[in-house]
Amino acid sequence: MKPALTLLKIGGNVIDHPDRLTCVLGAFAGLETRKALVHGGGKLASDLMVRLGIQPKMADGRRITDRQTLDIVTMVYAGLINKNIVAGLQRFSCNAIGLSGADANIIPAVKRPVKEIDYGFAGDPSPENIGAETLERLLEMGLTPVLSPITHDGQGMLLNTNADTIASAVAVALSRRYEVHLVFCFEKNGVLRNPSDDASVIALMDESLFTQYKADGTVTAGMIPKLDNAFAALRNGVAEVKICSPSGLTAGGGTRIRLNLLSPAAECP
Amino acid sequence: MKPALTLLKIGGNVIDHPDRLTCVLGAFAGLETRKALVHGGGKLASDLMVRLGIQPKMADGRRITDRQTLDIVTMVYAGLINKNIVAGLQRFSCNAIGLSGADANIIPAVKRPVKEIDYGFAGDPSPENIGAETLERLLEMGLTPVLSPITHDGQGMLLNTNADTIASAVAVALSRRYEVHLVFCFEKNGVLRNPSDDASVIALMDESLFTQYKADGTVTAGMIPKLDNAFAALRNGVAEVKICSPSGLTAGGGTRIRLNLLSPAAECP
Numbered sequence: 001m002k003p004a005l006t007l008l009k010i011g012g013n014v015i016d017h018p019d020r021l022t023c024v025l026g027a028f029a030g031l032e033t034r035k036a037l038v039h040g041g042g043k044l045a046s047d048l049m050v051r052l053g054i055q056p057k058m059a060d061g062r063r064i065t066d067r068q069t070l071d072i073v074t075m076v077y078a079g080l081i082n083k084n085i086v087a088g089l090q091r092f093s094c095n096a097i098g099l100s101g102a103d104a105n106i107i108p109a110v111k112r113p114v115k116e117i118d119y120g121f122a123g124d125p126s127p128e129n130i131g132a133e134t135l136e137r138l139l140e141m142g143l144t145p146v147l148s149p150i151t152h153d154g155q156g157m158l159l160n161t162n163a164d165t166i167a168s169a170v171a172v173a174l175s176r177r178y179e180v181h182l183v184f185c186f187e188k189n190g191v192l193r194n195p196s197d198d199a200s201v202i203a204l205m206d207e208s209l210f211t212q213y214k215a216d217g218t219v220t221a222g223m224i225p226k227l228d229n230a231f232a233a234l235r236n237g238v239a240e241v242k243i244c245s246p247s248g249l250t251a252g253g254g255t256r257i258r259l260n261l262l263s264p265a266a267e268c269p
Numbered sequence: 270m271k272p273a274l275t276l277l278k279i280g281g282n283v284i285d286h287p288d289r290l291t292c293v294l295g296a297f298a299g300l301e302t303r304k305a306l307v308h309g310g311g312k313l314a315s316d317l318m319v320r321l322g323i324q325p326k327m328a329d330g331r332r333i334t335d336r337q338t339l340d341i342v343t344m345v346y347a348g349l350i351n352k353n354i355v356a357g358l359q360r361f362s363c364n365a366i367g368l369s370g371a372d373a374n375i376i377p378a379v380k381r382p383v384k385e386i387d388y389g390f391a392g393d394p395s396p397e398n399i400g401a402e403t404l405e406r407l408l409e410m411g412l413t414p415v416l417s418p419i420t421h422d423g424q425g426m427l428l429n430t431n432a433d434t435i436a437s438a439v440a441v442a443l444s445r446r447y448e449v450h451l452v453f454c455f456e457k458n459g460v461l462r463n464p465s466d467d468a469s470v471i472a473l474m475d476e477s478l479f480t481q482y483k484a485d486g487t488v489t490a491g492m493i494p495k496l497d498n499a500f501a502a503l504r505n506g507v508a509e510v511k512i513c514s515p516s517g518l519t520a521g522g523g524t525r526i527r528l529n530l531l532s533p534a535a536e537c538p
Contacts, residue, residue, distance in 0.1 A: 051321055052320055052321070071349055074348050074349050074352050074353070075344035075345060075348040075349045076344060076348070077348070078347070078348045078351075078352045079343050079344040079345070079346070079347045079348020079349065079351070079352075080340055080343050080344045080348065082347075082348070083343050083347045083348075083369050083371055083372075083419060083427055084343070084427065086369070086371045086372055086421075087371040087421045087425050087426065087427050088425050090371055090374055090421060090423060090425070091423065091424050091425035095373060095374060096371075096372070096373075097368070097372045097373040098368075098369070098371070098372050099366070099367075099372075100352050100355070100367070102352055102355045102356040102359055102365075102367070103352075103355055103365070103366045103367050103368075104364060104365075104366040104412055105359055105364060134410070134412075137410060141403070141406060143373055143403075150352060152355075152356045152359060154359060154360065155360055156356050156357050156359070156360035157356065158352055158353065158356050
């Protein structure tokens with residue numbers, strides 16, 4: 001049986017609130033499985049850009065990363081946020097090690113080709129190129145990797161990368177050796193039937209239910225890429241994906257997602 | 270016999286010049302010993318502070334680190350500079366891993382007590398607290414640690430730390446297992462007899478010569494703390510210290526410093 005590993009993804013809604021972040025880090029530090037964390041950027045990078053008189057540019061909800069934007073996200077994501085998370089986990093006696101994708105070549109990526117939009121220094125990683133063996137060795141040393149959403153092209157260039165994509169790619173890469181539980185921690189209690197009712201959490205979802213929810217409009221536009229991402233991870237070996245609020249990390253609650261809830265394993269949990 | 274390890278310290282005079290930095294990283298990547306790198310900050314942090322309307326504060330040549338200064342040095346040192354050095358080394362097929370002192374608890378430090386001057390969030394490490402075992406395991410995995418001058422207090426607080434001090438402390442800590450060659454790479458060709466003559470390099474120095482050079486004024490004020498630091502490292506197990514320019518890293522040249530040049534080992538090099 002593979003050992004369990006919890007891979008937690010936290011985004012801006014956690015990072016931008018110091019109290020919430022401390023609470024999540026404390027809960028995460030207390031998990032008894034092997035564990036790793038992937039963090040996004042939050043609004044700190046945009047705030048810094050505004051202070052420096054640089055206009056943040058977005059297209060389809062993604063940041064366009066020109067050269068000076070790359071320097072800023074490298075500073076904020078791989079420096080300020082990553083090291084404060086690491087120090088925060090060390091405080092809870094969790095031996096965290098903060099890494100970008102360039103470190104130990106853990107996440108090589110390809111600069112996104114220019115099509116209709118030039119995203120600049122944006123990188124796309126693939127699960128098959130993740131340095132899974134290095135991550136495994138760090139995990140077996142008792143370390144907890146904390147990954148920032150900065151990757152590199154192997155030619156000396158850093159690249160800005162979507163943190164959800166990194167979480168999925170790393171989860172898939174580690175699932176050869178671990179039973180990976182991928183947890184996306186965000187501002188809602190889970191996937192909601194009614195976006196304005198925080199109690200309307202869909203507790204369990206599989207791919208056929210997802211298809212149905214998409215068709216009847218239960219799942220909203222913003223949630224669809226997250227769930228597409230989750231099902232892609234499940235199809236490639238990840239044991240379970242959970243989408244939950246900070247409090248759902250240790251308590252029950254949140255939306256648990258499996259490929260097929262009708263499989264015998266899911267019927268008898 | 271212990272395996273050799275080269276620990277290179279680079280400062281602002283290298284970091285602030287991209288071409289010089291690339292040249293140093295290429296030479297460093299080509300070294301066949303085990304290796305690690307410690308970098309300082311250069312003027313990027315002060316430049317960013319000025320752009321943000323924050324006045325850099327110094328006392329006795331050391332930065333006073335208030336809360337917003339701490340955020341900036343964390344961004345610039347542990348983020349921008351560290352990750353660009355790592356990506357630059359990866360380009361030269363050197364499997365670098367960038368770390369702050371908080372990562373894997375490699376450099377715990379104590380916040381400097383307030384005496385005449387309050388240095389703010391400045392941290393002082395001790396060789397005996399360095400995570401030498403973790404560093405050794407990373408080195409034996411074939412990784413090259415790249416250390417930024419940010420440490421932590423173990424209670425969740427990051428601390429700004431002098432890079433020369435980190436280089437010496439890490440060199441001493443690693444000397445139990447490795448024959449450590451500590452190299453300080455800076456703008457001059459070495460320790461000069463005549464500061465205005467770049468060819469007047471003192472090729473070899475030991476402690477009795479240092480005492481003599483201090484007495485007769487050959488060694489200038491700015492160099493004395495560097496050399497004090499070097500001799501402290503040698504007294505605590507480091508095999509050799511070298512002070513040289515970027516080009517001296519691989520070629521001969523620079524000032525080689527040993528504890529006692531009259532010892533048999535030094536007489537027959």
